[in-house]
Amino acid sequence: MKFTTIKPFLNLVIIVMITLIVTGIVLSQFTNNLFVLLLVLLTEFVVFMSLLHYIYDKYIKPIEKATVTLDELVKGNFRARMHHPVSGSMASLLMKINSLARSLSEISIHEKIVAEQLTTVIENIQSGLVLIDEKGYIHLVNKKFLSIFGKLEKDYIGYLYYDVMEQEKLHKTIQQTFLYEENVKDFVTLDAEVKQYFEIVSAPIFDERNIIKGVVLVLYDISDLKQLEVMRKDFVANVSHELKTPITSIRGFSETLLDDDLKDKEIARQFLGIINEESRRLQSLIQDLLTLSKLENEDSKLELTLVNTRKLIDDVIPVLKQQADQKGIQLIIDNDSEIDFLADLNGIKQVMINLVANAINYTPKDGRVTLNVKEEQDFIHLCVKDTGIGIPKEELPRIFERFYRVDKARSRNTGGTGLGLAIVKHIVELHKGMIEVESELNTGTTFHLYFPK
Ligand SMILES: Nc1ncnc2c1ncn2[C@@H]1O[C@H](COP(=O)(O)OP(=O)(O)OP(=O)(O)O)[C@@H](O)[C@H]1O
Ligand SMILES: [Mg+2]
Incomplete structure (x- = not known):
C-alpha cells in the first residue's frame, strides 16, 4: 500500500481514535460503571472499524489498484488491466481505465505493424537509402546501401555523413540539398570489380513549420542502363565501320575506272568484279541488320x-x-x-x-x-x-x-x-x-x- 493512498485512511483512523477517547471522557462523566463504559467503547470501536473497512475496500483499494494499473500503462505495458469487485462510480472508473488500456494496446499494435511494414519496404527496396538529420548525423541506412559500399550499419549510424562517406559527390549533393532546400540530382561511379553507376537523388525533409529537419539520400543503380547505352554506342560505331569499308572500296575502284576511261578492258572487268563483290557484301550486311532489328523488335512474333x-x-x-x-x-x-x-x-x-x-x-x-x-x-x-x-x-x-x-x-x-x-x-x-x-x-x-x- 502506498503512503499517498494510506494517508487519508490514517487520518480516518486518527479521527476514530480521537472520537473514542472523547466518547470515553464524556461517558465517564455520566457513569462509573466500567463495564458499561467498555461495552459502549467496544461497540463504537467495532462499528467504526467496520465502517473503515467498508471505506477502504470500496474506495481506497480500487484507487490504489487504479494507480498501479496506470503506472504500468505509463511504462508502456498496455496489457495491464484492473480487476476489483466494485459498483457505482468506482465501477465506471474501472471500466474506463480498462477500456483506455485496450485502446492503447490496439494503437500500439497498429503502430508496430506500420513500423514493421515501413522497415520491410526500406530494407527491401533495390535502391540505397540514407537518412541524415539537420546536424548531418546519419540515422538510418538500408541493406542495399550497405551492400553497395560493403560496410556495416555500425560504421554509419550516429556518425556525421562527411566523416563516413568517402565519395565527394555524395557530400556535395547533400550539402546542396541543405543549402537550397530542394531536390538535388547527380551521378556517381564506383570502381568495384565491375564498374557500377548510380544516380543519386537527395531530398530535403521539412517539419510542420517548414523548417528543414534533415535529408534523405537515395542511390539508384543504373549500371544496366549505362551498359545498354555503351552497347548502343558500340553498335552504331560498328555499323558505321562495317559500312565504311565496302563503300570506300566501291568509291575508290569506281573513281579509278572513271579516270581511266575504261581503256584497259581486263582491268576494268577486274575492278567491276570487286565493286560487285563489295556491293553484295553491303547488301548482305544490310539484310542481316534488318533481320536483327526485326528479331529484336518487341512485337516480333514467330510464325x-x-x-x-x-x-x-x-x-x-x-x-x-x-x-x-x-x-x-x-x-x-x-x-x-x-x-x-x-x-x-x-x-x-x-x-x-x-x-x-x-x-x-x-x-x-x-x-x-x-x-x-x-x-x-x-x-x-x-x-x-x-x-x-x-x-x-x-x-x-x-x-x-x-x-x-x-x-x-x-x-x-x-x-x-x-x-x-x-x-x-x-x-x-x-x-x-x-x-x-x-x-x-x-x-x-x-x-x-x-x-x-
Ligand atoms: N564453326 C566455327 N568454327 C570456328 N569459328 C567459328 C565458327 N562459327 C563461328 N566462329 C567464329 O565466330 C565468329 C562469329 O560468327 P558469325 O557467324 O556471327 O559471324 P561471321 O561468320 O564472321 O559472319 P556472318 O555474319 O556472315 O556469319 C566468326 O567470325 C568466327 O570467328
Ligand atoms: Mg557466320
Whole structure:
C-alpha cells in the first residue's frame, strides 16, 4: 500500500481514535460503571472499524489498484488491466481505465505493424537509402546501401555523413540539398570489380513549420542502363565501320575506272568484279541488320507451323552442299527419323544455314561437317559439328555478340559480317530454346541447339 493512498485512511483512523477517547471522557462523566463504559467503547470501536473497512475496500483499494494499473500503462505495458469487485462510480472508473488500456494496446499494435511494414519496404527496396538529420548525423541506412559500399550499419549510424562517406559527390549533393532546400540530382561511379553507376537523388525533409529537419539520400543503380547505352554506342560505331569499308572500296575502284576511261578492258572487268563483290557484301550486311532489328523488335512474333525435319534438311542442304563441295569438305547429314515440331520455318532455316555455313567457312579443305537432328525427351536436338579451326576458350562467351569475330581478317575474307551467330541466338531464344557451344582449337567446333517440341 502506498503512503499517498494510506494517508487519508490514517487520518480516518486518527479521527476514530480521537472520537473514542472523547466518547470515553464524556461517558465517564455520566457513569462509573466500567463495564458499561467498555461495552459502549467496544461497540463504537467495532462499528467504526467496520465502517473503515467498508471505506477502504470500496474506495481506497480500487484507487490504489487504479494507480498501479496506470503506472504500468505509463511504462508502456498496455496489457495491464484492473480487476476489483466494485459498483457505482468506482465501477465506471474501472471500466474506463480498462477500456483506455485496450485502446492503447490496439494503437500500439497498429503502430508496430506500420513500423514493421515501413522497415520491410526500406530494407527491401533495390535502391540505397540514407537518412541524415539537420546536424548531418546519419540515422538510418538500408541493406542495399550497405551492400553497395560493403560496410556495416555500425560504421554509419550516429556518425556525421562527411566523416563516413568517402565519395565527394555524395557530400556535395547533400550539402546542396541543405543549402537550397530542394531536390538535388547527380551521378556517381564506383570502381568495384565491375564498374557500377548510380544516380543519386537527395531530398530535403521539412517539419510542420517548414523548417528543414534533415535529408534523405537515395542511390539508384543504373549500371544496366549505362551498359545498354555503351552497347548502343558500340553498335552504331560498328555499323558505321562495317559500312565504311565496302563503300570506300566501291568509291575508290569506281573513281579509278572513271579516270581511266575504261581503256584497259581486263582491268576494268577486274575492278567491276570487286565493286560487285563489295556491293553484295553491303547488301548482305544490310539484310542481316534488318533481320536483327526485326528479331529484336518487341512485337516480333514467330510464325509457328509444324516443321518436318526431313523436309527442312532437304530445303537447306543443296546450297550448303555446293559450298562444301567447292571447298572440298565432306558434308554429312545424320537424320534417320522424321520428326515434326512447332517452329518458325524461315527462322529455323536461317539458323541451320548460318551454323552450317560457319562450319564450312571455318573448316579447312578435306575437313568434315556433320549435321545431326535427334528427338530427345522434351526437345529437338540439332547439332552442327565440324573439324575446323576451332575457337579459343576465352573467346567462346563473346561469339554471339553482334559484329564479334575471332579472327577479323579471316572472317572478312569469307565475306562474314559477324552478325550470323547473333541472329541464330535471337531466333533460338524466341523459340524458348537453348544454344551451347564446345570447341577445341585446331580440332573442331560443335554447336548444340535445343528446341522445345
Ligand atoms: N564453326 C566455327 N568454327 C570456328 N569459328 C567459328 C565458327 N562459327 C563461328 N566462329 C567464329 O565466330 C565468329 C562469329 O560468327 P558469325 O557467324 O556471327 O559471324 P561471321 O561468320 O564472321 O559472319 P556472318 O555474319 O556472315 O556469319 C566468326 O567470325 C568466327 O570467328
Ligand atoms: Mg557466320
